[in-house]
Structures are given as C-alpha cells and as structure tokens.
Amino acid sequence: MTGVLVVDDHPIVLAGLAALIESDGGLELVAAVRSAADALAVTARPDIALLDLRLPDGDGITLGAQLKRRWPGLRAVLFTMHADDQSVIRSLGSGLDGYLLKDSDPDDVLAAIHSAARGTLVLGRGTQAAVIAAAAAAPPPAVLAALDSRDLEILELLAQGLPTGQVAARLFLAPKTIRNRVSDMLAKLGVATREEAIALGRAGGLGRAKA
Secondary structure, rough: OEEEEEEEEOOOHHHHHHHHHHHOOOOOEEEEEEHHHHHHHOOOOEEEEEOEEEEEEEEEHHHHHHHHHHHOOOEEEEEOOOHHHHHHHHHHHHOEEEEEOOOOOOOHHHHHHHHHOOOOOEEEOOHHHHHHOOOOOOOOOHHHOOOOOOHHHHHHHOOOOOOOOHHHHHHHHHHHHHHHHHHHHHHHHHHOHHHHHHHHHHHOOHHHOOO
C-alpha cells in the first residue's frame, strides 16, 4: 500500500484528491492538509507527497524539498495549475519527482502517483514542453547520475544534434545498439521521449560544444 500526503489550500481540490486517492485500492491517504506548516506537522510517514505549488505559507517546491530531507526516499510531486518553465525546472532542480497539472484526468493522476512510487520521474501533459523550452536550467543531479559513462557519451552526441547513424559511427557501435541504449536511457531518466532525454541532457550541460 502506497501512502499519500496531499497538500492544497483549496478545499474543493483537497477533498477531490482525497476522494480520488481513497478510491484506489493500492493507495492510502495518510493526510490531507491545507498548508506547509500542517504538512510538516504530519507524523505518519507517506510514500508520496502531492503538493500544490502556491500555498498560503510557502510553496510546494520548498515544502517538497523539506519533506524529502525529513523522509529520505519520499517521492514529491507538484500538482498545480501553473506550467511556467521556471517553476517546472525549479521543481526538478530541487530534486522533486514530478510535475502534474490540475486539468489532468483523474486516471492520469492516479497513474502518475503509481509511477512516481516506482521511482519514475513524472512529467504530466503540458509540462514536457516546458522542460524542453527551459533546458538551459539545471535538472536534478540524481537524474543524470542514473546514467553510466556510455549513456552520457551517447546523450552528449544526441544533445549536439547528431542523428543516430552519426552517433553510432562516432562511438564505433551499430545503430541498433544506439537505439537500444537510448530506450534503456529513457527508462533510467524516467521520461517518455528522446526529445525529453535530450532536453535534460542539455539542461545538465551536455551538447553545449555545438549548441
């Protein structure tokens, strides 16, 4: 059973999320609170924290980082109506584990919670473009740290704009090997597309030699 903490200062949203979580047999609502102070006062350890970006006494990004320091292994996901580039990248750069928009379908929200619980970086509909657009900012170091040296070599060349064939030639590998490595890399990064992986690589400083 995955325990979920929900933090949102809008009573209707809070009640809706609480009901949604309780409707899922694999999830357990640990607490539903309306402020950062109330969240920090929760004593039962959740596995997932679903956080509004703007709270009356702080913001979800700062709160998420605080909760992750308090409970190592906690997965913190923002749930907000704001998808501006700066907020998306700041949340990932602060080590948070996902960013969802409040217009997401209920089934997508539940799927995202389960994905985050499995350790996947969650980027909801409408946020992938923000990651790509804001790729000059730093991603969470843990994301790129999941890649081995060969992955980083491949991502460096992809971030420079090289197609698969040229990457393969540079590294003396078969194109199929590159494609397979890229598929594995997407899983390690917790993203769905090659473009998102390249964006995170560029955000981490890769590919700048030919940017």
